[in-house]
Amino acid sequence: MIQAKGMAAPTSKAPLKPYTFERRDPKDHDVVIDIKYCGICHSDIHMVRDEWGPGHFPMVPGHEIAGVVRAVGPKVTKYKVGDHVGVGCLVDSCAECAHCKQDLEQYCMEGQTLTYGSMERDGSGITQGGYSNVIVVKESFVVRIPDSLPLDKAAPLLCAGITLYSPLAHWKAGPGKKVAIMGLGGLGHMGVKLAKAMGAEVTVLSHSESKRDDALKLGADRFVLTKNADAFKDNAMYFDLIINTVSSADLEMAHYFSLLKLDGTLVSVGAPDKPLSVNVFPLILMRRNFAGSAIGGLKETQEMLDFCAKHNITPEIELITPDQVNVAYERVLKSDVRYRFVLDMGKI
Ligand code: NAP
Numbered sequence: 001m002i003q004a005k006g007m008a009a010p011t012s013k014a015p016l017k018p019y020t021f022e023r024r025d026p027k028d029h030d031v032v033i034d035i036k037y038c039g040i041c042h043s044d045i046h047m048v049r050d051e052w053g054p055g056h057f058p059m060v061p062g063h064e065i066a067g068v069v070r071a072v073g074p075k076v077t078k079y080k081v082g083d084h085v086g087v088g089c090l091v092d093s094c095a096e097c098a099h100c101k102q103d104l105e106q107y108c109m110e111g112q113t114l115t116y117g118s119m120e121r122d123g124s125g126i127t128q129g130g131y132s133n134v135i136v137v138k139e140s141f142v143v144r145i146p147d148s149l150p151l152d153k154a155a156p157l158l159c160a161g162i163t164l165y166s167p168l169a170h171w172k173a174g175p176g177k178k179v180a181i182m183g184l185g186g187l188g189h190m191g192v193k194l195a196k197a198m199g200a201e202v203t204v205l206s207h208s209e210s211k212r213d214d215a216l217k218l219g220a221d222r223f224v225l226t227k228n229a230d231a232f233k234d235n236a237m238y239f240d241l242i243i244n245t246v247s248s249a250d251l252e253m254a255h256y257f258s259l260l261k262l263d264g265t266l267v268s269v270g271a272p273d274k275p276l277s278v279n280v281f282p283l284i285l286m287r288r289n290f291a292g293s294a295i296g297g298l299k300e301t302q303e304m305l306d307f308c309a310k311h312n313i314t315p316e317i318e319l320i321t322p323d324q325v326n327v328a329y330e331r332v333l334k335s336d337v338r339y340r341f342v343l344d345m346g347k348i
Pocket residue numbers: 040041042043044046159160163182183184185186187188205206207208211245246247248250268269270271272293294295332333335336337339
């Protein structure tokens with residue numbers, strides 16, 4: 001076995017603390033990765049606080065992993081020692097179902113294996129994530145990080161990047177399209193950069209006036225403060241596509257639906273702990289669509305990384321040491337992240 005050091009929540013809702021554990025020795029198709037950096041996703045906070053249901057503890061969170069290949073199993077063909085690689089939210093799937101066969105492993109009909117908190121498919125144990133110094137992953141769930149992307153800034157692309165790229169691509173954000181991003185956090189700020197690079201007009205819908213200047217600097221064409229009394233009236237029937245990245249259910253969805261054009265779509269990627277309350281009338285009256293989207297498959301994740309390298313897109317990050325993780329969580333909860341915390345796992 002391979003000795004690993006990480007940061008784990010010992011029990012639900014407890015602060016994270018140093019933790020040592022073991023990774024499996026590489027099997028034929030496994031890649032051993034020295035983790036250099038791992039982003040902090042709001043999902044990590046939902047997970048360690050059991051906001052989506054009971055988890056497995058101790059839990060080492062982290063699914064925005066960037067690192068360097070330490071070793072490979074004898075049948076690995078895509079990667080060699082020293083390569084820059086990434087791992088996102090998935091480490092396995094059935095590979096047989098109709099969705100897996102379409103490169104949509106995130107929608108595996110048997111249920112995907114998440115990077116942390118999932119039972120391994122062979123029943124050998126619970127997966128542990130990227131707030132650690134080493135991980136062992138099947139090569140088909142590893143992506144290549146292009147040389148032009150620095151590893152610290154590449155890390156958040158593995159979740160925040162792909163979670164916005166996938167719906168923007170699926171609903172065809174591009175020239176002539178008016179796109180809104182709800183919530184300027186880790187996911188939201190990637191949405192602004194990606195939608196802009198795809199050629200869309202981009203508006204940020206935020207509840208924080210303090211983010212107005214940043215939104216425009218990040219490339220947004222417009223900023224709408226959703227606390228303003230006239231915000232919804234002034235932007236009625238304006239958008240083709242709205243992506244909701246808000247982590248809270250404390251939203252009046254009918255107001256946001258009213259911002260869509262006829263046949264427009266609002267896609268929720270934010271995954272709050274409580275159900276959203278939905279009044280269907282604004283959907284009915286303008287034949288609007290309300291949809292959801294989960295991360296992206298491995299093929300699309302590689303496509304997103306190559307797109308980011310080509311268009312020189314990287315997240316805005318605040319690099320911190322692993323012992324600062326609990327303070328970072330508190331700041332994320334206050335919407336005070338500018339715009340993704342990344343853990344320097346070399347400092348564990
Ligand atoms: P984050 O960095 O905390 O950003 C969330 C943003 O939502 C905040 O910055 C804030 O933006 C806004 N917000 C928070 N509370 C609000 C409230 N009460 N009312 C209105 N706006 C509020 O979180 P993240 O890491 O981007 O993740 C966002 C959500 O997506 C989480 O629920 C996460 O679990 C989920 N997620 C889903 C997927 C998927 O595959 N679907 C993947 C990753 C993450 P403003 O200050 O600009 O309003």
